[in-house]
Amino acid sequence: RTTHFGYQEVPVEEKASRVADVFHSVATSYDVMNDLMSFGIHRLWKRLTIERAGVRPGHSVLDIAGGTGDLTLKFSRLVGPRGRVVLADINQSMLSVGRDKLLDNGVGGNVEYVQANAECLPFPDNTFDCITIAFGLRNVTDKDAALRSMARVLKPGGRLLVLEFSKPPNALLSKAYDEYSFRLLPRIGELVARDGDSYRYLAESIRMHPDQRTLKEMMETAGLERVEYTNLTGGIVALHRGIKL
Ligand code: SAM
Numbered sequence: 627r628t629t630h631f632g633y634q635e636v637p638v639e640e641k642a643s644r645v646a647d648v649f650h651s652v653a654t655s656y657d658v659m660n661d662l663m664s665f666g667i668h669r670l671w672k673r674l675t676i677e678r679a680g681v682r683p684g685h686s687v688l689d690i691a692g693g694t695g696d697l698t699l700k701f702s703r704l705v706g707p708r709g710r711v712v713l714a715d716i717n718q719s720m721l722s723v724g725r726d727k728l729l730d731n732g733v734g735g736n737v738e739y740v741q742a743n744a745e746c747l748p749f750p751d752n753t754f755d756c757i758t759i760a761f762g763l764r765n766v767t768d769k770d771a772a773l774r775s776m777a778r779v780l781k782p783g784g785r786l787l788v789l790e791f792s793k794p795p796n797a798l799l800s801k802a803y804d805e806y807s808f809r810l811l812p813r814i815g816e817l818v819a820r821d822g823d824s825y826r827y828l829a830e831s832i833r834m835h836p837d838q839r840t841l842k843e844m845m846e847t848a849g850l851e852r853v854e855y856t857n858l859t860g861g862i863v864a865l866h867r868g869i870k871l
Contacts, residue, residue, distance in 0.1 A: 645765045646717055648824045649693075653719035655819040656694050657727070662818060663811060663825075668761075669696075671863050674856075675758060675789045676700045678867055684708045685755040688779065690744050691715055691762020695724035701756075702733045712749075714742040744772040749779045756780075760789040764835040773848035780870040786850055792857070792864035793837040799860045807832060838864045 652659065660668050675697065681687055683706040689698045692713040701711045713728070715721045718741055725739050742748050744759065745768050757776050766772045776786050794800045807829040815825025836844065838855050841864070845853045850868030857864050 641767050644827070645767075648827050649717040649765075650719045651821055652819060652824050653694075653717070653723045655821075656720070656723065659815065659819055659825075663814060667859060671789055671858050671865070672696050672700075672760065674858065675760060675787055675865055676704070678865065679756050679758060679785060679787055681705060681709075681756050686753060686781075687711045688747075688749070688754045688757045688776075689713050690742070690747070690757060690759050690776065691765070692758075692760075693717075693720045693724060693762070695728050697758050697760055698724070698737060699728055699731055699733060701758075702728070702737050705736060707736060710736050710738065712738045712740055712754075714740040714744075714747075716741065716743050745775060746771070747775045747779050751778050752781045753779045754781060755784050756787070757784070758787045758789070761791070763788055763790050763841075764831045769836075770844060770848065773845055773850075777849040777870055782870055784870050786845070786868050786870070788841065788845070788866040790841070790864060790866075791832040791835060792841075792861055794861040795857070796860060799862075803862055804833075838866075841866055 681701055681704045685705045686709060687701045687705060689701065689711060692698050692715050695713050698711050698713040705711055713721070713724055721739055721741060728737060744762065744766050757780055763769055763772065780786060794803055811829050812822040812826040816822035838857065838861070842853050842855055845866060845868045849870065851871045853866060853868040855864045855866040
């Protein structure tokens with residue numbers, strides 16, 4: 627079986643290990659690069675995600691593909707001492723950078739760190755009030771399996787939020803964005819992180835990702851209901867939300 631790694635067709639197992647290489651290699655420069663490449667706007671996208679999550683004190687939250695833990699940090703304050711947040715990621719390097727950052731920020735007892743693949747989450751059915759996956763789904767090989775797994779571990783009434791790069795409906799913006807991500811972004815990656823290839827992969831994975839409507843349908847097929855999405859920054863990013871009823 628083959629799958630896409632950027633534009634290339636590669637065997638399924640190889641995609642997973644190449645994604646692992648990319649994130650081992652970008653882990654330490656990840657936060658700086660995020661701010662640089664998005665001009666800091668990723669902070670606004672994440673803030674909206676938190677607002678729409680509706681997380682309250684005492685809730686259980688899973689931040690899958692949580693990486694360096696930006697969302698986990700906010701959730702740990704919202705759920706308070708009686709709640710819990712699981713920061714889960716397939717990649718040990720990203721998890722350990724995330725853990726150090728959260729500890730530096732005074733995050734304590736209500737956060738757990740779990741190395742896990744979104745495609746087969748190691749949690750019982752009906753565990754979480756809310757699940758977020760931010761800029762993670764496009765890296766997952768079997769996205770349908772990942773969405774089914776997330777739906778399974780959500781409690782009835784729980785929410786899944788998917789924050790991900792998407793397709794700007796405006797042709798002009800789409801062209802400008804392509805130029806930016808395929809020409810400029812790998813160069814910034816080369817200059818700042820000395821790693822043009824990883825950033826070339828990231829740009830290519832964005833282009834391969836399903837558009838807004840397709841992702842909405844995929845979430846519905848996985849068993850989520852009342853699925854809706856909001857385009858952010860002209861649709862460069864979209865925030866999808868679905869509920870398990
Ligand atoms: N959520 C963080 C954020 O928004 O800043 C990190 C996003 S980072 C671009 C993508 C993360 O997805 C990486 O940490 C990577 O290790 C993780 N990832 C990739 N494939 C995964 C999978 N199958 N299961 C869980 N995490 C995965």
